[in-house]
Amino acid sequence: KQEVTQIPAALSVPEGENLVLNCSFTDSAIYNLQWFRQDPGKGLTSLLLIQSSQREQTSGRLNASLDKSSGRSTLYIAASQPGDSATYLCAVRQGGSEKLVFGKGTKLTVNP
Amino acid sequence: NAGVTQTPKFQVLKTGQSMTLQCAQDMNHNSMYWYRQDPGMGLRLIYYSASEGTTDKGEVPNGYNVSRLNKREFSLRLESAAPSQTSVYFCASSEWKDSYNSPLHFGNGTRLTVT
Secondary structure, eight states: OOOEEEEOSEEEEETTOOEEEEEEESOOOEEEEEEEEEOTTSOEEEEEEEETTOSEEEETTEEEEEETTTTEEEEEEOSOOGGGOEEEEEEEEETTOSOEEEOOOEEEEEEO | OOOEEEEOSEEEEOTTOOEEEEEEESSOOSEEEEEEEETTTEEEEEEEESSTTOOEEOSOOTTEEEEEOSSSBEEEEESSOOGGGOEEEEEEEEOEETTEEOOOEEOOOEEEEEO
């Protein structure tokens, strides 16, 4: 059974810092991996999707990498801002499956 | 472009009451999903529908039923609500066609309390 783990559960940083969020998964037979952002009381917003054949994806100040063989993904946020404060979740889709398995998220606080 | 729309946003039920959560998407996606989110448990899949006319159980289907009314709409029904079903419910959709897989798009959720 696929398990997705995100460490740390919470992270607090000063504004302007570059930071890395981690995601690990136990079964490397994935189809893709997605990173989401969730603001309090809101739904999830997709940030980046990495197909299993890709190594990384970039969008603005965000960069996500994928190492399937080691079962790891990282989300790099450059020059963090208070508006980046949210919970970040990763999810993996197994090959041949419709289902996504989610991690429990990392709650990020960026202090002005 | 509305994306994924869920109704209602909030609901309070008494134990044993029934209700239907509605979800509609306007992105012409084939696949639709219902998740519940609980503190400390993360997001868990209740049911999903890979295409119009098909539905399948997810991780936690007990106590729920679903209907894929058409390509746009996917409803979740609680026949006899229990306090354990107090949660935030999210509907989501995505495109799944050959080798292309779109990101998952979520609605804003329904906050359900069962007393």
